[in-house]
Amino acid sequence: MLKRNRISNETTSLRNTSLSVITSFVTILPVFCVYSYQENNLDVYPPNWWAGMQHAEVELMISGENVADDKVLVSEGNVQIKQSRALDSENYLFVTLDIADASPQELVLSLKDEDGSSRDIHFSLGKRAQGSSARKGFGPEDAIYLIAPDRFANGSVGNDNIEGYKDKVDRSFKGGRHGGDIQGISNNLDYIKEMGFTQIWTMPMLENAMENYSYHGYSTTDYYNIDPRFGSNDAFIELSKKANENGIGVIMDMVLNHIGSEHVWMKDTPSSDWINNYGQFVGTTHKRESLHDPHAVASDVKGFSDGWFVATMPDLNQRNPHLANYLIQNAIWWVETANLSGIRVDTYSYPDKGFLSQWTNRIMKEYPNFNIVGEEWSVNPAITAYWQAGSQRHDDYDSALPSVMDFPLQAAVVKALNSEESWSSGFISIYETLATDFLYGDPNNLVIFADNHDMSRIFTQLNHDKAKWNMAMTLFLTTRGIPQVFYGTEILMGNEGTEDHGIIRSDFPGGWPSDSDKNAFSGKGLSDDELWAQKRIKNLLALRQSHPQLFKGKLKHYAPVDGVYTYFRVVDDTADTSDQKLMVILNKKSVDLPLAKYAEVLGSDVSITRVSDGQIFNASETLSLPVMSANVFIVQ
Template identity: 65%
Template sequence: MLHFRFNISRIWLIVKAPSFTSPLVPRFLVSAASLVTNRFVNSIATLASLTFSYAAIADIDVYPPNWWVGMEKPTVELMLHGDGVANYSASINATDVTVVDSKRLDSENYLFVTLNTDSAEAGRVVISLIAPDGSSHDIDYALNARRQHSQSRVGFGPKDAIYLIAPDRFANGDESNDSVDGYKDRLNRDNKGGRHGGDIQGIIDNLDYIADMGFTQIWSMPLLENAMDSYSYHGYSTTDYYKIDPRYGSNSQYQKLSEKASEHGVGLIMDMVLNHIGSGHAWVQDKPSKDWLNNQGVFVGTTHKRESLHDPHAIQSDIKAFSDGWFVPSMPDLNQRNPHLATYLIQNAIWWVEFANLSGIRVDTYSYSDKGFLSEWTTRLMQEYPNLNIVGEEWSVNPAITAYWQAGSHRHDDYVSALPSVMDFSLQHAVADGLTSKEGWDTGLTSIYETLATDFLYGEPNNLVIFADNHDMSRVYSQVDEDINRWDMAMTFYLTARGIPQVFYGTEILMSNPNTEDHGIIRSDFLGGWKSDTKNAFTGKGLSDDERWAQSRIKQLLSLRQNYPAVFEGSFKHYAPVDGVYAYARQANAKNPPSIQGDKDTNDTDEKKVNSKSPVILVILNKNEKASTVDMNKYNMVTNGKKNMTRLKDDKEFASSETVTLAPMSANVFIVK
């Protein structure tokens, strides 16, 4: 039960402060006006004698909104947000849950309450907030049971293929949420940087297409609320870490997407932003503490000099300028050195894994967050989910810098990282350069070969996420000058090389961005995602012959992962390019490889580790403008004496010892058995 007492001085402060944004302001003013009108019209002195109790809290937001019992770490820190809530103390009515800490920071509108759930059973508990005068406000809080085997969930891996979607540009499944009251950025499909209406329902409606193509994971650009005035569709300006943007759908609809995707054999990877928020976030106007945002909440641009984190000659000011700087004024940079903010972000990631049954996480602008926090964040996530996969975006073409962040990599310092995977930007750069530059002793395909030769830097190179393009760069078809043969070589490589392939939506139908680098064009609408579209990639209606061929080629290449998953979890061996021809092989690892101690030949040793009964996927790229002939005996070290091989594109049979003619500018895939 709430107890109300009024204080005229508090009402006067509210009236005099038009910038005050608490949702309680209208309630206070209405209450005061009612009292003045109905009871004290002739006696303002009587009104002045009334006082408010702290217990008159109308709305309290609780983050996380619920938790689970049986977690690896038994404590959870709740952030309570409400007008004046920091003036309260917290207690709990349960015998199996205790309040171990209650703390306020600089703002009176936040209270941090830590619960110990070590002995808790699933159910609901009541958290009582006690005002200084003894009155109280109760919060009903749920501690849920976890899904069976939640902790042992297996994340995405090398046997998978990821489909990257810009949700606003993929498919409009629910026109009723194209524009939503209270959100200024409304539907404007004619604006390349505007909202186009794609949503979660559009993804759900087309899960058949995604699965039929052969994709086994979906990575969607962020779906959380971005309550910004404009250019909000990309999703990287979070304004509520626990709420799906209503223009995409709802939290329950996101759960439904995960469930329906799982029924199709497809996992869900969530794109998380730890480094910054949108300027429309409540933390900007009312920071829990003065140090919640970097640079005292004032814009200072980042230098983007990620090298400073690794430079043995760097000075501290350069490191700080990189990590603490903001991307743009509309994206305030978070200070994860604040332990309460760090805990908030860690718990938020865990909450979404549990709530939406995620198979993985992609972390935006990974290295821009505080290094110590990233160690804590990854360690905590992997303690809770030892088999989950998390991939960090470290946009560097230097593999030494990229490898630094992956767990198990050799580092120049004692930094601890539990991050399983990183995005392989160095390989992406090498492939784009290798396929478009002239062949030479140190150019062309050699760029790809030399980049892969640095895999010794990585803790687990086969767990890197590899890609021809993504939402922040030119589409691969444009990168290779809209040459369909080069596109085929690129996509064949990415869908058969070591690592976990990610394909950007529309790559399968040759989407491009000629003569522009504008992200709004790069993220154009997928054909067939809107009722008015005359071409439809989901059904094939209106597609050109080249678009149809490209779509079937991606599907054909992805079928290899479905038919031979163990091969892609296994070894990768390549031959140095010679005269514009580059070859490599994939083969499953042996289940019980023999002891290799005492072996002197490293290559022979590695060959002993493969499964000799497994088929070999042999890929040969011919970048020459004319046909090339290849004696297949050259590759008998990786084909392990197998006699027959089938070419993927046409099912033509060959003997593994014969000479084969490779078409000009071609990607050739052979299944050797």
């Protein structure tokens, strides 16, 4: 049986085991007694909080045997108990603290039972570090590296298998745990930095105490503890600190829609409506269009939002206000505790719509410069745009979500590169998709990507064609938006002949001590093509770091003609040649291209420098470009 974080009247050790980790923004408060056990135990979530938050209350979920009928008193200070409420289970009590005027302090909450016995909870209200609320989230000048932590690097073999966890390491099994962990990521931050990535997004690393297929992390069984096979809360905090010191932010993948079937809530549910469909499996329809369809019937909306993905992923009912509070506070707790620069939300549109508005507004009110990206897997821009803050929408829905994953552009790029050029196919797919950017509140804040952990790798999607891969990656690293690159894409990793996720998420070569023949971190054993691809990504990312203003600027593109698609990144709307610009040309056939045709944006009295070889051209020249090429130029 797993032993979780316990707090009791038998000990005050939690009060004395805090660790201050100083980062650029946040003082990290406590080292948690993860998996420690004490008698007369009570669990409390969140395990600590902070004075000086925008929201004047914090609601504690207290769980323990027969705690629901306990009377709660607070020891001292300017903190008041606003509400104490039990739901259906006799083992949960929800206590709301009014902390509007609270100063940092150690609270003692006394829980008194009607039989005269009592139990104490020591609860810390910490001091927020200067600048916490003003933290800057990831943005258009950044580049995100997406990592499957179990498959990236094994930095500590000692946590490969943990007593009490059924899913053991089996590197030969595509769906098994392979041993990658937080230490493996930390050990290779130099590689990530040298490649030019400025943000890390990992698949979830919270506890997934599932019997099998637990490596992916999307079946949460504990929202407040890192899975020990990845490391610990302290290890995650230290990773964030070390990444920050290297100029790299950390984005946390959060799952609001569902939990794992081994979560303690499935054994003792706080209320009968905590899980959708009263805890019984009913599959979701996946018909996200029902949320927007003016002709939809209510049962279709319910079938989408309340249905489960699979039987092992119970669907949460965020309409329950206590569950909603739990999820909101959990997100804020991790931002403060681990000094996050962003959040990625899994299956964004599946939870209750009203809750999503509440969740995003609470977080963005707490951190006005923060960034959150939601996964809405639709290739219809009208559907994805609906969720982004500032977008025009068909109703008065209040969304504070800053960013959305740009699935429409990903699909358009693959379609364009795998199609013959004509008036209705080829590059026109990209052009037409970008032309719908008027739907978005902020198209430059969309997260764009060639592939991710849930789809075939881009090299495979493009039929293992290096030239097409080069065009795709050049576009995604230079067009509008915030680029995300899936680990291994930089070395042409593929999944030929299968769409199995365990193969798509194959081990990164060199991440295991036994990987003696091939190491992508050092370059040992990589083929010439793999080394070329790695260098290409590195050079394009270096351009983003040397010219950040351009990537925060506007996109100007010309309609594709005869297999040539040309676009510019400019700091503003003007064609003033004194402003530096970026010009990108993608062409499917060899072409002699007079630069004068782009004078409207390029200007006439300028020179352009090709990034790949440093060759300089004048605006009056004609470029001779080989078949299937992707060229990037700095305009000066």
